[in-house]
Amino acid sequence: MSDETLFEALRREPDAEAPNLHAVDAADRLLLDTVDELGVDRTAPIAVIGDRYGALTLGAAALGFTDVRVHQDAVTGVRALELNAARVSMVGTYTHHGLGAELLDGVGTVLMQLPRGLAELTEIAEHIAAHALRNVVVLAGGRDKHMTPAMNDILGRSFETVTAGRGRQKARVLTATGAVASEMTYPVDKRIDDLGLTVVAHGAVFAGAGLDIGTRFLLGFVPKMAPRATNAVDLGCGSGILATELARTRPGLQVIATDRSAAAIASAAATAEANGTTISVVADDAMSTFESRSVDLIVCNPPFHEGAAVHTGGAGKLFEAAGRVLRPGGQLWTVFNTHLNYRRALADAVGPTDPMGRNTKFTVTRSVRPSE
Numbered sequence: 001m002s003d004e005t006l007f008e009a010l011r012r013e014p015d016a017e018a019p020n021l022h023a024v025d026a027a028d029r030l031l032l033d034t035v036d037e038l039g040v041d042r043t044a045p046i047a048v049i050g051d052r053y054g055a056l057t058l059g060a061a062a063l064g065f066t067d068v069r070v071h072q073d074a075v076t077g078v079r080a081l082e083l084n085a086a087r088v089s090m091v092g093t094y095t096h097h098g099l100g101a102e103l104l105d106g107v108g109t110v111l112m113q114l115p116r117g118l119a120e121l122t123e124i125a126e127h128i129a130a131h132a133l134r135n136v137v138v139l140a141g142g143r144d145k146h147m148t149p150a151m152n153d154i155l156g157r158s159f160e161t162v163t164a165g166r167g168r169q170k171a172r173v174l175t176a177t178g179a180v181a182s183e184m185t186y187p188v189d190k191r192i193d194d195l196g197l198t199v200v201a202h203g204a205v206f207a208g209a210g211l212d213i214g215t216r217f218l219l220g221f222v223p224k225m226a227p228r229a230t231n232a233v234d235l236g237c238g239s240g241i242l243a244t245e246l247a248r249t250r251p252g253l254q255v256i257a258t259d260r261s262a263a264a265i266a267s268a269a270a271t272a273e274a275n276g277t278t279i280s281v282v283a284d285d286a287m288s289t290f291e292s293r294s295v296d297l298i299v300c301n302p303p304f305h306e307g308a309a310v311h312t313g314g315a316g317k318l319f320e321a322a323g324r325v326l327r328p329g330g331q332l333w334t335v336f337n338t339h340l341n342y343r344r345a346l347a348d349a350v351g352p353t354d355p356m357g358r359n360t361k362f363t364v365t366r367s368v369r370p371s372e
Helices: 003-009 026-038 055-062 075-087 118-131 149-158 213-219 241-249 262-274 313-325 343-349
Strands: 046-049 068-071 109-113 137-143 159-164 171-179 188-192 197-201 231-235 254-259 280-283 295-300 326-337 353-358 362-368
Touching: 003 026, 003 055, 026 055, 026 109, 026 137, 026 171, 046 055, 055 068, 055 075, 055 109, 118 149, 118 171, 137 149, 149 159, 149 171, 197 241, 197 262, 213 241, 213 326, 213 362, 231 241, 231 313, 241 254, 241 262, 254 262, 262 280, 295 313, 313 326, 313 343, 343 353, 343 362
Parallel strands: 046 068, 046 109, 109 137, 231 254, 231 295, 254 280, 295 326
Antiparallel strands: 137 171, 159 171, 188 197, 326 362, 353 362
């Protein structure tokens, strides 16, 4: 199968599909062409990190690599790769791994889509330097508009040499060599003194180990949330602050933290443990594996961005999921930037929605699924 035949078959599912949205970008193509030109031993293990929809993973397998190891933080990326592998009859040509020794032991070549966040890049680079071969070659690609000199600096802390290749179709590859292992920066922890709360976060988690102001505002409403609830879900949990607060202040409540990010799930579990409480964690795409009408209370600080762009589609997906998963009479408590005015979307997806609080920037609402 030629590269173009392979690429044309790939889809973004389960992410949104549209004529102007593509499962392959110029950075994917440039990375694969670059590794092909290196003449790397195709029987040696190669690691792929940050593959969004499978182009890098399946492209590497199509080039003849026989030991392709993959790490994807987002469960949606994992699912997209599975679906695309089935479409092109390449199931079984790669293996999934967490970020660490299992992924990188014995690896001499890494293909990576550069993450937007510098903290995430730091954690990835440190793991590569710690676990891959000393002479590992890291090929890190991205679109020019998303790349910054700070990325070179981050890679330069874990590798002796970082060079930028020539651009092509507004994409570029950074090549890092000479691994320099150091003490791991992540996960980090931070004490929020006024709340008596310790937050633990891996590099890919939104807001890191800090407490974003929207979540802080929503925390003040925890005592009022569905007092008769027996179970609760922190939807899009991030570092698990809301889940941990629910668990430690309402001991009889069964609390589940869920997020599509593996880093978020690991962070939420660690945050709960650091505060002496226990929660369940589930890596999932908008509660897709949850039973309908199974939850009494859902709390959510929904995203209003996709990467660097303002985008509210993700919030709508979470609201629809909450409407399906809540029991009749169940409650969804949401915090959002007031100018986004989600009340209509919440009412349509869940049920009657009332404002419960507002400050200079945020609104907190309670949506109730109607009883039948």
